[in-house]
Each structure stands twice: as C-alpha cells, then as structure tokens.
Amino acid sequence: MVEAALQAGTADRACVFELFARRLPEGRRYGVVAGTGRFLDELSRFRFGEPELEWLRAGRIVDDRTIDWLADYRFSGDVRGYAEGEVYLPGSPILVVESSFAEGVLLETLALSVFNYDSAVASAAARMVSAADGRPLAEMGSRRTGERSAVSAARAAWIAGFGATSNLEAGRTWGVPTMGTAAHAFTLLHDTEEDAFRAQVATLGPGTTLLVDTYDVPTAVRTAVEVAGTGLGAVRIDSGDLPSVVAQVRRQLDELGATGTKITVTNDLDEHTIAALRAAPVDAFGVGTSVVSGSGHPAAGMVFKLVARRDGDGAWVSVAKKSAEKATVGGRKAPVRVLADGVATTELVRIGDDDARDGERPLLVPLVTGGVVDERWLGEAGTARAREHRAAAVAELPADALRLSRGEPVLPTVYR
Structure with a gap:
C-alpha cells in the first residue's frame, strides 16, 4: 500500500x-x-x-x-x-x-x-477482580502463553486490579509487584514433606506460603504448623474439590491455633470458579491459564x-x-x-x-x-x-x- x-x-x-x-x-x-x-x-x-x-x-x-x-x-x-x-x-x-x-x-x-x-x-482480569470481591489475586500464567506475551499479560492483569504477578520480568520492566510460592517439585525433591517445609521456612521465614496438597492435605497442614508455628503465613491448595477442601483446612488451621494463617487457592481458576468460592474461607487466588488467554x-x-x-x-x-x-x-x-x-x-x-x-x-x-x-x-x-x-x-x-x-x-x- x-x-x-x-x-x-x-x-x-x-x-x-x-x-x-x-x-x-x-x-x-x-x-x-x-x-x-x-x-x-x-x-x-x-x-x-x-x-x-x-x-x-x-x-x-x-x-x-x-x-x-x-x-x-x-x-x-x-x-x-x-x-x-x-x-x-x-x-x-x-x-x-x-x-x-x-x-x-x-x-x-x-x-x-x-x-x-x-x-x-485486562477485560478478563477485571471480571475476576469483581468475582473476587476484594480478595487479592495473583497472575501466575507465564507457562501458558508466549514468553513475551507473559510479560504483557502480567502488566495488563495488574492494570485490571490483580495484586501481583509471578513474572519477575514484569516486575523489572513495568513495576508490577511480584510474588510466588514453592511448587510440588520442591516437596518431591526432599526425603519427606517435613524436610521440604523446614528448608523453606529456614530460608524464607515462617511468613512463607507452604504448598499442602502434594500428598495428604490434613497431614501436610498439621506438619506445616508444627514446622512454622502458628504464625505460618499461608498455605496453598492446588487441587481437589476446593470449596470442601478449603473449609476443612480452615477448620484444621483454627483448631491448631493458626487462626491468622491465610489460605491461597490455585488450580485452573477463572471468574466463575472464583465467584463460586465467595462463600468459602479463601483469602487469595492465583490465576494462570484463564487470565493470560482472556478467559476464552x-x-x-x-x-x-x-x-x-x-x-x-x-x-x-x-x-x-x-x-x-x-x-x-x-x-x-x-x-x-x-x-x-x-x-x-x-x-x-x-x-x-x-x-x-x-x-x-x-x-x-x-x-x-x-x-x-x-x-x-x-x-x-x-x-x-x-x-x-x-x-x-x-x-x-x-x-x-x-x-x-x-x-x-x-x-x-x-x-x-
């Protein structure tokens, strides 16, 4: 032309x-x-x-x-x-x-x-922010899109109201707050789940977030509190029937005295599953595939x-x-x-x-x-x-x- x-x-x-x-x-x-x-x-x-x-x-x-x-x-x-x-x-x-x-x-x-x-x-992320009803969301979708798109997606999600991203380049380039949690691989690396939790807490302190669904969730929650104490920052749940699992974990944490420990959930969330968890004692959400793909x-x-x-x-x-x-x-x-x-x-x-x-x-x-x-x-x-x-x-x-x-x-x- x-x-x-x-x-x-x-x-x-x-x-x-x-x-x-x-x-x-x-x-x-x-x-x-x-x-x-x-x-x-x-x-x-x-x-x-x-x-x-x-x-x-x-x-x-x-x-x-x-x-x-x-x-x-x-x-x-x-x-x-x-x-x-x-x-x-x-x-x-x-x-x-x-x-x-x-x-x-x-x-x-x-x-x-x-x-x-x-x-x-951003348009998809804004719907998720509305569904979360004031609870924080983290963008965690870098593995589900192109390497450059991942940075753009993190930026767009933050503009739309997400609180953080797991993409460090988005933090370096655009100033988006960053965060992350340990993956199942870290637990599987160690001889026992307790060893993995102790290594993470020793390095990052009791305020860290421990992943509790690699093996048996109730056992992991009990071990997490034994290792980090009742000041444990948060636990993350990445599988299962989230409404029932979250309710059970909240009850167990409270019974163990960890009343201030927060619960973060991940596991293929979108705006509809987030909305379905409004009544559950979820404190934060991590969203991956759905947000970087515009939720369809x-x-x-x-x-x-x-x-x-x-x-x-x-x-x-x-x-x-x-x-x-x-x-x-x-x-x-x-x-x-x-x-x-x-x-x-x-x-x-x-x-x-x-x-x-x-x-x-x-x-x-x-x-x-x-x-x-x-x-x-x-x-x-x-x-x-x-x-x-x-x-x-x-x-x-x-x-x-x-x-x-x-x-x-x-x-x-x-x-x-």
Whole structure:
C-alpha cells in the first residue's frame, strides 16, 4: 500500500485512522483498555534498520523508492486515545491516529497486536477482580502463553486490579509487584514433606506460603504448623474439590491455633470458579491459564480503519466501509461518557464535534503530538496511572456491569 500510494501521489494525504472493537466478546458487558503504554513505547522505537531494509530489498518486496522512504521513517503525526485502563464499549474509538496515509497505515499491525491481546487480558482480569470481591489475586500464567506475551499479560492483569504477578520480568520492566510460592517439585525433591517445609521456612521465614496438597492435605497442614508455628503465613491448595477442601483446612488451621494463617487457592481458576468460592474461607487466588488467554477470548476483536481524509481543497471527507456486517462509521469523532449522578449511562460518540457538555466526561486524551510521545503514559509511572484510572472508570459503571452472567454491553453506544 505504501509503495502504491507513493507512486500515486497519495501517500502524504492527511488521514484519520481509528482502532475500535465492533463488538465485545459474546456475553461480556464491558471491556478494559490495556496496552497503551506498551504501544507508545514500541512506537517511539519503531524504525527500519539496515537488516530489515536489506531483507526487503533482497526479496524485492518493495521498490527502492519505498525502501528509501522506510529508511527515513519516523512517525510525525498525532495520536489520541482512551486513557489506559478506561472502560470501552463496541464502537469506542480507543485509538485515533492522525497523520499522512503512509505513516498511519504502517502502524496497523503494531497497534492491533498490542491492544487486541492486552485488552483481552485486562477485560478478563477485571471480571475476576469483581468475582473476587476484594480478595487479592495473583497472575501466575507465564507457562501458558508466549514468553513475551507473559510479560504483557502480567502488566495488563495488574492494570485490571490483580495484586501481583509471578513474572519477575514484569516486575523489572513495568513495576508490577511480584510474588510466588514453592511448587510440588520442591516437596518431591526432599526425603519427606517435613524436610521440604523446614528448608523453606529456614530460608524464607515462617511468613512463607507452604504448598499442602502434594500428598495428604490434613497431614501436610498439621506438619506445616508444627514446622512454622502458628504464625505460618499461608498455605496453598492446588487441587481437589476446593470449596470442601478449603473449609476443612480452615477448620484444621483454627483448631491448631493458626487462626491468622491465610489460605491461597490455585488450580485452573477463572471468574466463575472464583465467584463460586465467595462463600468459602479463601483469602487469595492465583490465576494462570484463564487470565493470560482472556478467559476464552484471547483477542479483543479490534480493527484499525481509515475514517477520514482531506480532499484536494484541504477539507475533511468522511470515509467508511459499507460491506455487509463490517460497515464502519466514518468521520472524525469525539467520544464522551454521559453520566447521571456519577453513574455512566451512555457511550456518546459525536461526529465532527469536540465540545463536551455538562454531565459528560471526554474520553480522548493526547498520547502523541507531532511525533513526540507523552511520557506520562510510559514506564512504571504510566502503568500505575492506568491501574488507578481503571478503578475510577469501573466505579462509574452501573451495578449490572459487574454481573458475570451473559448479557448485552452495559452502556449503549450512540453516534450523533
């Protein structure tokens, strides 16, 4: 496309691209935007070096004129978008790229690959946070996704309200709090379960979390308290009929005097199993496969479309697809969240009008201006800001948004 546009003289035509989701995953009531900080970090380093250019040249993928253009590529346009952590609905213009056609169209895969995955994870994680009803969750899914996706998933889950991750790289890169527990392999390494517990407590102290379901749970719980004392930090349960096992372990811990010892559960949890454990004396949850796979929806279904361009006289022209089931809404847009007494009622997307009225919260914020990235959205500080924004945005939603049962989007998207 870039090569053809350069040849046609349209590569520099001013354009507006939007990234949005046509629909939410079936049955979901809202989504959570994640990936903004990662996208901006990638954009600031998005270059074509000599190895890439030589490969394009050797394969005759594009002509020399296009290779020269790519060699000088630096995004110089503007980007606005929903603040990271914001709630989104179908049609929400999550990211708006305003630039020349060639500069903007080149970002499609970069933007979609980041936002589709990160937002899928964050949206699933937000449902789990609601289901946990204030009890902490740890992201533990690195073994269930790609090595780079694991770091992204940990970041997205933390933005959505998880308390920690077992992925240390996410802690190093993005400042996500880290934690972990011993695995069954550590117990099996030792001659006895007691030896394993003593080794762990000797190294990490009695406040550690001991895994108690390698062999017999009641025996392990008794041994754990004998080794660590009644000040044992926590036990972890990773198998069995969790509601009944947890209840039995709680009773046993209390009878042994370890009333302050917490119970953490893992074992293929998702938002529905977490909700089913609300009445059980569970203190914390560790979630793996379900959160890093978007709880059955590993991509958010977002698309990147051209919605406006300037004509030969410099006026903006709305453009849109008309194809069946994939039609788009053209025009430059200004989305707002309509509020009544602090509760969101509507996702209102104004076309060609930037002015918000009373009772409306503007949703687009500047992310890139003239090619310069706003550093407020980068790094640890940007990730922490996204987490805070997510909490505020979800708090605005009607109570129906937090239901796990299948339903329609909690807010209607209205174009005006």
